[in-house]
Amino acid sequence: MIRLERRPEPSRLWTGVTPVLAVLLTMIVGGIMFAALGKPPLEAIRTIFWDPLFHPQFAGYSRPQLLVKAGPLILIAIGLSIGFRAGIWNIGAEGQYIMGAVCGAAVGLAFYPADSALLFPLMVVAGALGGWAWAMIPAVLRTKFGTNEILVSLMLVYVAENILASASSGWLRNPEGQGFPGSRNFKQWPAVFNDELVAGTGMHWGVVAAFIAVIAAYVLMARHIQGYNVRLTGEAPRAARFAGVSPVRIVFLCLGISGALAGAAGLFEVTGPAGQVSIDFGSGYGFTAIIVAFLGRLNPFGILLAGLLMALTYIGGELAQLMLGLPGASIQLFQGMLLFFLLATDVFTNYRLRFARRETA
Amino acid sequence: MDPVLLVVSIMVSATPILLAAIGEMVVEKSGVLNLGVEGMMITGAVMGFAIAVGTGSPLLGFAGAAVAGAALSLCFGVLTQYLLSNQVATGLGLTLVGLGLSALIGSNYEGQRAPSLGRLDIPLLGDIPVLGRMLFSHDVMVYASLALVAAVWAFLRLTRAGLILRAVGEDHESAHALGYKVVRIRLAAIAFGGACAGLGGAYVSLVRVPQWTEGMTAGAGWIALAIVVFASWRALGVLIGAYLFGGVTVIQLNLQAAGTTLPVEILSMSPYLITILVLVIISARGVHGAPGSLGRSFHASS
Numbered sequence: 001m002i003r004l005e006r007r008p009e010p011s012r013l014w015t016g017v018t019p020v021l022a023v024l025l026t027m028i029v030g031g032i033m034f035a036a037l038g039k040p041p042l043e044a045i046r047t048i049f050w051d052p053l054f055h056p057q058f059a060g061y062s063r064p065q066l067l068v069k070a071g072p073l074i075l076i077a078i079g080l081s082i083g084f085r086a087g088i089w090n091i092g093a094e095g096q097y098i099m100g101a102v103c104g105a106a107v108g109l110a111f112y113p114a115d116s117a118l119l120f121p122l123m124v125v126a127g128a129l130g131g132w133a134w135a136m137i138p139a140v141l142r143t144k145f146g147t148n149e150i151l152v153s154l155m156l157v158y159v160a161e162n163i164l165a166s167a168s169s170g171w172l173r174n175p176e177g178q179g180f181p182g183s184r185n186f187k188q189w190p191a192v193f194n195d196e197l198v199a200g201t202g203m204h205w206g207v208v209a210a211f212i213a214v215i216a217a218y219v220l221m222a223r224h225i226q227g228y229n230v231r232l233t234g235e236a237p238r239a240a241r242f243a244g245v246s247p248v249r250i251v252f253l254c255l256g257i258s259g260a261l262a263g264a265a266g267l268f269e270v271t272g273p274a275g276q277v278s279i280d281f282g283s284g285y286g287f288t289a290i291i292v293a294f295l296g297r298l299n300p301f302g303i304l305l306a307g308l309l310m311a312l313t314y315i316g317g318e319l320a321q322l323m324l325g326l327p328g329a330s331i332q333l334f335q336g337m338l339l340f341f342l343l344a345t346d347v348f349t350n351y352r353l354r355f356a357r358r359e360t361a
Numbered sequence: 362m363d364p365v366l367l368v369v370s371i372m373v374s375a376t377p378i379l380l381a382a383i384g385e386m387v388v389e390k391s392g393v394l395n396l397g398v399e400g401m402m403i404t405g406a407v408m409g410f411a412i413a414v415g416t417g418s419p420l421l422g423f424a425g426a427a428v429a430g431a432a433l434s435l436c437f438g439v440l441t442q443y444l445l446s447n448q449v450a451t452g453l454g455l456t457l458v459g460l461g462l463s464a465l466i467g468s469n470y471e472g473q474r475a476p477s478l479g480r481l482d483i484p485l486l487g488d489i490p491v492l493g494r495m496l497f498s499h500d501v502m503v504y505a506s507l508a509l510v511a512a513v514w515a516f517l518r519l520t521r522a523g524l525i526l527r528a529v530g531e532d533h534e535s536a537h538a539l540g541y542k543v544v545r546i547r548l549a550a551i552a553f554g555g556a557c558a559g560l561g562g563a564y565v566s567l568v569r570v571p572q573w574t575e576g577m578t579a580g581a582g583w584i585a586l587a588i589v590v591f592a593s594w595r596a597l598g599v600l601i602g603a604y605l606f607g608g609v610t611v612i613q614l615n616l617q618a619a620g621t622t623l624p625v626e627i628l629s630m631s632p633y634l635i636t637i638l639v640l641v642i643i644s645a646r647g648v649h650g651a652p653g654s655l656g657r658s659f660h661a662s663s
Contacts, residue, residue, distance in 0.1 A: 004445070004660065006660070089449055091453060141637075141640075141641055141644075145641050145644045145645040146644045146645075146647075147637075147640050147641050147644040147645075148590065148640065148644070150396065150449070151583060151586060151587050151590070151636075151637075151640060152637050152640065154580070154583050155580070155583065155587070155633040155634075155636055155637050156633075156637070158579070158580050158630065158633045159630045159633050159634060162626040162627075162629050162630040163626065163630075165626050166624060166625075166626035170624075287457065290453055290457075291454075291457065294450060327464075327465055327468050328464075329461055329463075329464030329465040329468060329575075330461070330465050331461075332457070332460060332461030332464060332465075333458060333461030333462050333464075333465055334461070335457065335461070336454060336457035336458035336459075336460070336461045336462075337458060339450075339453075339454040339457060339458075340436070340440070340451075340454050340455075340458060343440055343444070343446040343447070343450055343451050343454060344440050344444050344446065346444075346446060347444040347445055347446065350445070351445065
């Protein structure tokens with residue numbers, strides 16, 4: 001008879017082991033899935049996890065993509081992880097990401113074709129504010145009326161997608177674009193183009209911001225009183241209230257940070273890799289970042305690694321699509337499975353297995 | 362606009378949400394919050410479509426969709442009930458898995474047409490001049506969904522098993538102390554909710570659209586979750602909520618087709634905005650009727 005026994009404290013060893021175990025399990029089950037699709041499993045796994053970095057022919061292109069994809073994922077996941085620690089479930093980061101891009105791009109395009117060096121920083125601020133404002137809607141509704149922030153933040157994703165559609169086909173459309181949807185291309189506007197800082201690395205301002213966010217989040221959560229309050233609210237809400245922590249402030253803090261970071265991520269993406277506001281701008285980073293946050297154990301440095309790993313699966317997935325004809329959706333399933341296995345193996349962090357004979361009465 | 366057609370299309374657009382929401386209400390009544398409704402719906406949509414196209418029988422498609430939804434929900438059940446994972450995170454994971462799985466399965470079925478589900482004209486009642494065509498000339502799933510609402514109401518309200526399910530949801534420690542198998546009861550409720558969500562998804566792909574496109578449920582699962590809150594966890598409330606929402610969707614689509622001065626985007630976002638508004642109104646009154654143990658993990662310590 002197998003029985004679960006609660007550990008007095010979460011196991012430190014298992015906290016580190018579970019993500020690795022989850023990745024291994026995903027590889028095994030994913031391999032079986034690929035075999036079922038009639039693709040060679042080992043080759044598929046190698047194409048996804050190894051070739052983007054070390055393939056003699058493709059690595060030159062795909063290695064820089066690692067940072068390009070990991071940047072927004074890490075930036076968004078860092079913000080989400082702070083809220084998840086406090087038990088505040090912002091799952092509408094995708095909407096905040098879109099609104100950040102739309103707001104920042106709108107502010108920038110209002111000054112077209114200025115070439116002031118101040119314009120890009122201004123756009124970053126506008127993007128972060130756009131995402132922040134979008135996240136304030138669930139924050140205000142939750143604190144004023146007690147409305148569930150999960151449902152509200154998610155509904156707002158669909159609203160944001162419609163705003164994006166109207167922006168790209170209407171009020172932000174390129175006046176010189178012969179009526180095609182999509183805004184002016186920022187890549188042709190050097191003053192605001194978020195180009196690679198060092199050629200061939202994929203490092204743009206958004207990636208720099210992601211690294212800064214990792215360190216700032218570490219300082220906040222481990223060294224700052226507000227970070228302590230956030231953790232206390234998540235682990236013992238009653239104790240937090242007695243200690244004088246205002247739940248309202250925590251809600252505003254968590255949703256505000258995650259919204260602003262997601263908005264900034266959107267702005268860096270729209271002025272850099274994406275290049276323009278277009279109808280298919282929302283690429284699901286806001287949802288994948290949820291997986292990244294959990295895979296990184298809600299720990300800033302863990303999220304850094306998880307973001308890189310998830311970026312690898314994106315690039316590897318594209319490569320596998322190209323080389324093996326693997327369906328594009330299989331990588332989405334792969335990422336979802338990763339979260340599932342992580343949550344499943346997480347039981348060992350808080351519980352230990354006891355093998356005991358069934359006692360006879 | 363023909364009022365008969367209007368009522369018919371409202372009922373058709375409300376049915377998927379009604380099915381998913383009534384299932385989720387039972388799950389939540391047992392104290393489990395499954396946020397994976399969207400994932401189970403879309404999986405049901407693609408499985409139902411694939412089976413209906415493969416066999417030529419829409420009813421088999423619905424059955425397959427229910428099984429697929431239940432199977433997926435049991436993954437959630439094992440994780441949350443035996444491995445004690447966080448219900449919010451696991452539900453989100455279920456949605457992500459479902460979206461990926463459905464896109465993978467469905468890539469071969471884009472552009473195909475499903476065999477149509479015939480209308481079931483109820484004799485005598487269907488012959489009433491206007492009302493007959495309006496209310497008694499639908500496909501079988503519309504009636505099934507209404508019957509399901511009534512059955513769930515009766516089950517929760519009138520039967521001993523329903524009472525036990527509610528007890529588990531209100532206070533799992535006490536229910537456990539009384540000797541009820543909390544985990545098993547919850548797994549049954551989760552599977553029922555998954556089957557209902559699968560049926561709802563299949564209704565979208567087999568009747569409402571009827572085609573398969575990736576991501577076609579477009580948030581219907583999340584709206585079903587909102588409707589359970591709106592309904593204050595009562596079966597009749599779920600029915601009203603789903604039909605109200607169906608009404609908003611149909612009116613919005615008709616306005617788009619009629620070409621009003623309102624931009625299309627404003628109209629397409631209106632169902633989501635109205636859902637938020639309704640949630641705010643409900644929560645401002647104070648949430649009534651949420652099961653006491655909703656979303657909490659249960660682990661028998663001895």
